[in-house]
Amino acid sequence: MKNVLSIAGSDCSGGAGIQADLKTFSANGVFGMSVIVSVVAENTNRVISIEDVSPKMIGEQMDAVFEDIEVDAVKIGMLSTPKCMEVVVRKLEQYKPKHIVIDPVMYAKNGCPLMEESSLDTLISKVLPFAEVLTPNIPEAEKITGMKIQSVDDMEQAAKAILTLGCKGVIIKGGHREGSALDVLYDGEVFTHFETERIATKHTHGTGCTFSSAIAAQLAKGRSIREATSIAKTYVITAITHGLNIGKGCGPTNHFYALYKKAGLLNHVNEIVEEIVEVAK
Ligand SMILES: Nc1ncnc2c1ncn2[C@@H]1O[C@H](COP(=O)(O)OP(=O)(O)O)[C@@H](O)[C@H]1O
Numbered sequence: 001m002k003n004v005l006s007i008a009g010s011d012c013s014g015g016a017g018i019q020a021d022l023k024t025f026s027a028n029g030v031f032g033m034s035v036i037v038s039v040v041a042e043n044t045n046r047v048i049s050i051e052d053v054s055p056k057m058i059g060e061q062m063d064a065v066f067e068d069i070e071v072d073a074v075k076i077g078m079l080s081t082p083k084c085m086e087v088v089v090r091k092l093e094q095y096k097p098k099h100i101v102i103d104p105v106m107y108a109k110n111g112c113p114l115m116e117e118s119s120l121d122t123l124i125s126k127v128l129p130f131a132e133v134l135t136p137n138i139p140e141a142e143k144i145t146g147m148k149i150q151s152v153d154d155m156e157q158a159a160k161a162i163l164t165l166g167c168k169g170v171i172i173k174g175g176h177r178e179g180s181a182l183d184v185l186y187d188g189e190v191f192t193h194f195e196t197e198r199i200a201t202k203h204t205h206g207t208g209c210t211f212s213s214a215i216a217a218q219l220a221k222g223r224s225i226r227e228a229t230s231i232a233k234t235y236v237i238t239a240i241t242h243g244l245n246i247g248k249g250c251g252p253t254n255h256f257y258a259l260y261k262k263a264g265l266l267n268h269v270n271e272i273v274e275e276i277v278e279v280a281k
């Protein structure tokens, strides 16, 4: 079993952040662990408040994991302040994990900021260079590059510009564009396009977290960046296609369906769960 660590914020409503990451890790067959950087009071509609965990506690959570368990890949999500970023970077330098996927989370789907404006410089200069794969959506790629991204060519130019900041690979996600759901991967040599039809649904809470965590899980299992991205794309599309009508706003992606239905196991799993419940009675 490969072990994958998410360093991110907690979404109490279960659709994004650490919660989405852990569900994705399980469904992709790796053992999931978490370092909580911020606690976010949020739901499918809105972000109510954010409380950051102290840098000391963030560092100690990372020590607790790394001193004991072999970490095959790390996925980094929401890092709200320069102080959170600095302690994470210090520990990455110390522990040097094999694979690092960074989702540079800036806003929730409802437009609420999850990263302080003042953190952008630290994100770019100190955090991004650690990424084997960086996975910005279009608004995040625009913030990082200062470019306006409208066309596929713009996505490619932005990907090139981002690579000069020191990461090894970048995938600009097309969830926010008009038309097809086209993601552009650039590894410094070639562009690879991952394109599917846009699914007409509002239940897309946590898509970015799901996608980046699936990539981290697949890198941990020894896939190349291109293979990992292709598997993650199939995974997120299945999870969006069967997105859950939970809550009053944008419901979450469906990890249970993505794993078991795809494998033709949905009925078996439900039967097994029923049996476990019977035995437990
Ligand atoms: N409605 C949709 N139909 C199909 N794919 C989607 C849809 N929305 C997002 N995706 C895909 O989900 C993944 C996450 O992208 P995106 O939603 O842009 O991330 P984020 O949550 O960070 O904004 C990408 O692979 C993107 O193409």
Ligand SMILES: Cc1ncc(COP(=O)(O)OP(=O)(O)O)c(N)n1
Binding pocket: 008, 009, 010, 011, 016, 017, 018, 040, 042, 077, 078, 105, 107, 108, 109, 110, 114, 204, 205, 206, 207, 208, 209, 210
């Ligand atoms: C705690 C936390 N982390 C990240 C996000 C954003 O996740 P994302 O996958 O981009 O999903 P949406 O918010 O865009 O639906 C979050 N909301 N909370």
